Amino acid sequence: MMSATSAMEVNAEARRILAVSISKLYASRTQRGGLRLHRSLLLSLVMRSARDIYHSSSRESEGQSGAQPAAEEPMDTSSSPGNHAGVSQAEPQPELISPEPAAEEPRSPEEPCESETIEDKENLSPARQSRKRRGKASVAPDFLPSKRARLEPGEERHAAPLGSCRVRAGESLAVLSLNRVIPAF
Amino acid sequence: MEEESDTRKINNSFLRDHNYATEADIISTVEFNSSGELLATGDKGGRVVVFQREQESKSQPQRRGEYNVYSTFQSHEPEFDYLKSLEIEEKINKIRWLPQQNAAYFLLSTNDKTVKLWKISERDKRPEGYNLKDEDGRIRDPSTITSLRVPVLQPMDLMVEATARRVFSNAHTYHINSISVNSDLQTFISTDDLRVNLWNLEITDRSFNIVDIKPSNMEELTEVITSAEFHPQQCHTFAYSSSKGSIRLCDMRQAALCDKHCKYFEEPEDPSTRSFFSEIISSISDVKFSHSGRYLMTRDYLTVKVWDLLMENKPLETYQVHDYLRGKLCSLYENDCIFDKFECVWNGSDSVIMTGSYNNFFRMFDRNTKRDVTLEASRENSKPRAILKPRKVCVGGKRRKDEISVDSLDFSKKILHTTWHPHENIIAVAATNNLYIFQDKVN
Numbered sequence: 001m002m003s004a005t006s007a008m009e010v011n012a013e014a015r016r017i018l019a020v021s022i023s024k025l026y027a028s029r030t031q032r033g034g035l036r037l038h039r040s041l042l043l044s045l046v047m048r049s050a051r052d053i054y055h056s057s058s059r060e061s062e063g064q065s066g067a068q069p070a071a072e073e074p075m076d077t078s079s080s081p082g083n084h085a086g087v088s089q090a091e092p093q094p095e096l097i098s099p100e101p102a103a104e105e106p107r108s109p110e111e112p113c114e115s116e117t118i119e120d121k122e123n124l125s126p127a128r129q130s131r132k133r134r135g136k137a138s139v140a141p142d143f144l145p146s147k148r149a150r151l152e153p154g155e156e157r158h159a160a161p162l163g164s165c166r167v168r169a170g171e172s173l174a175v176l177s178l179n180r181v182i183p184a185f
Numbered sequence: 186m187e188e189e190s191d192t193r194k195i196n197n198s199f200l201r202d203h204n205y206a207t208e209a210d211i212i213s214t215v216e217f218n219s220s221g222e223l224l225a226t227g228d229k230g231g232r233v234v235v236f237q238r239e240q241e242s243k244s245q246p247q248r249r250g251e252y253n254v255y256s257t258f259q260s261h262e263p264e265f266d267y268l269k270s271l272e273i274e275e276k277i278n279k280i281r282w283l284p285q286q287n288a289a290y291f292l293l294s295t296n297d298k299t300v301k302l303w304k305i306s307e308r309d310k311r312p313e314g315y316n317l318k319d320e321d322g323r324i325r326d327p328s329t330i331t332s333l334r335v336p337v338l339q340p341m342d343l344m345v346e347a348t349a350r351r352v353f354s355n356a357h358t359y360h361i362n363s364i365s366v367n368s369d370l371q372t373f374i375s376t377d378d379l380r381v382n383l384w385n386l387e388i389t390d391r392s393f394n395i396v397d398i399k400p401s402n403m404e405e406l407t408e409v410i411t412s413a414e415f416h417p418q419q420c421h422t423f424a425y426s427s428s429k430g431s432i433r434l435c436d437m438r439q440a441a442l443c444d445k446h447c448k449y450f451e452e453p454e455d456p457s458t459r460s461f462f463s464e465i466i467s468s469i470s471d472v473k474f475s476h477s478g479r480y481l482m483t484r485d486y487l488t489v490k491v492w493d494l495l496m497e498n499k500p501l502e503t504y505q506v507h508d509y510l511r512g513k514l515c516s517l518y519e520n521d522c523i524f525d526k527f528e529c530v531w532n533g534s535d536s537v538i539m540t541g542s543y544n545n546f547f548r549m550f551d552r553n554t555k556r557d558v559t560l561e562a563s564r565e566n567s568k569p570r571a572i573l574k575p576r577k578v579c580v581g582g583k584r585r586k587d588e589i590s591v592d593s594l595d596f597s598k599k600i601l602h603t604t605w606h607p608h609e610n611i612i613a614v615a616a617t618n619n620l621y622i623f624q625d626k627v628n
Contacts, residue, residue, distance in 0.1 A: 013515070017461055020519055033297060034271040037359050037378040038409045038428055038468075039524055045464040046518070053461070 007061040014054035021047045212615035218282035221606040227277025231261040258347040261296040297360040302351035310338040369420040376413040430467035462514040470526035475535040484529040504550045541600025562621040
């Protein structure tokens with residue numbers, strides 16, 4: 001069991017690596033010669049490790065102390081099957097999300113609309129709007145459970161489930177972007 | 186000491202700016218031909234420069250044959266793929282020579298998408314005395330021709346011309362990372378991230394796909410091919426390395442599609458060294474068969490490994506290239522250096538292996554004596570004909586006089602490409618846009 005401080009350090013490092021990775025991913029889109037598959041794959045692997053460690057160290061630090069700067073979301077047992085028991089911190093989430101406009105998920109028209117997503121899609125901030133065209137293959141099929149990624153407290157978004165069908169608690173938007181890196185080809 | 190470091194900083198920043206200005210000159214591949222007489226370099230600007238060793242003269246035996254420019258030509262131009270709205274870089278990724286079969290020299294050069302076969306030939310005679318045209322090439326008025334003459338070949342200044350004899354294109358969706366000529370001298374393979382294609386040197390309008398690791402759902406992609414090479418003697422065997430640190434040996438006689446390997450080389454990961462970047466640093470950047478064909482050498486970010494083809498579960502030898510970087514992986518990730526693809530090379534007798542590092546350092550490992558040396562390719566630190574001084578990186582504690590500390594290393598000066606003469610101890614080292622050729626000391 002890590003001490004609270006080292007868990008927080010690890011958490012901070014994981015967050016930093018995630019942010020660096022996302023900006024690299026974004027920068028690689030404008031690179032001469034096109035997206036490099038190998039590089040994109042390696043970036044997504046690092047992001048995956050960072051995300052895993054970020055979540056596990058966040059859970060640990062939350063387990064250590066009762067009240068902490070990281071706002072831990074209680075297990076939401078009352079809501080729909082989409083389990084979002086993961087940690088969501090109010091401050092870092094915008095950091096993570098804003099540099100990655102390219103990785104945003106489109107709303108699949110078939111997915112059931114949540115009451116909270118009454119938000120106006122047209123007037124989303126540029127950072128949230130998806131500008132990327134998706135092929136048919138990357139649209140989430142209906143039969144998979146919808147997963148909700150936690151952005152900010154009180155705001156919900158739909159997220160396409162992972163292609164590999166890993167139903168795991170606490171999947172954040174960063175995860176989905178990993179799988180979207182590859183289908184760009 | 187202070188002054189030195191200031192000068193070094195000024196030099197570094199100057200060189201860095203200079204490098205940006207001449208990015209097209211950055212050497213992207215180096216290769217000796219099979220006799221060692223020629224040395225080819227390819228650069229980011231799509232040019233190929235071929236050097237030829239001058240004949241050793243009897244009058245000056247102490248002056249060993251030096252390499253002079255023999256031919257320069259533009260191999261690849263930047264292209265645009267209109268369908269995908271993608272620019273195709275003209276950077277030469279690899280050059281491979283064909284063994285010489287007649288007076289002309291042949292090499293294969295490739296960028297991200299297209300392989301070209303170039304013929305380099307000499308012309309030192311020119312026919313003179315045509316009947317229908319004069320010496321300038323102007324057509325003569327037939328009415329002025331009163332007698333016939335036979336054109337005669339007259340000597341002229343040596344001219345070396347390079348002509349593109351074959352263009353092998355439209356076979357790769359992803360970026361080509363390697364090419365390899367088969368020992369049968371009739372076929373070659375070109376490899377991209379997901380596929381290996383087999384070509385016949387005479388046929389450009391089709392190729393056979395012999396390895397395809399593309400998953401049906403790209404979201405399940407976990408591994409890409411990073412390099413492939415034919416076995417030096419067995420024309421049916423080739424090996425390819427992956428981003429996961431494994432090597433697969435395939436036999437083309439087994440099936441048309443060599444997706445099933447016949448040997449699989451992988452070393453289990455050491456869990457104690459696990460980090461965020463474990464996957465990146467285990468990705469193999471180069472794979473080379475030994476000249477004997479008995480061993481395979483692989484280069485990943487921090488090590489070089491020699492594998493025995495008969496032992497798949499672990500390498501025969503592992504050499505640490507720059508283990509002091511293990512604690513700096515995060516910074517190297519941020520400045521992109523962790524993605525650098527270093528190559529590795531055998532000497533002619535397979536007793537010594539060589540690979541590059543940062544700060545214009547390159548390393549040699551003697552497999553027999555287990556000794557290793559770090560050398561530097563830089564104008565400042567070595568005068569022509571001076572013996573290279575071994576360098577040492579100080580990994581902590583007290584730094585000795587000639588040592589350099591890890592934090593002072595210049596990561597913009599990287600040696601990714603090196604090559605070793607097939608028979609002699611002559612090496613060529615590419616340091617950004619400079620080519621260094623080092624030879625054994627002559628007694």
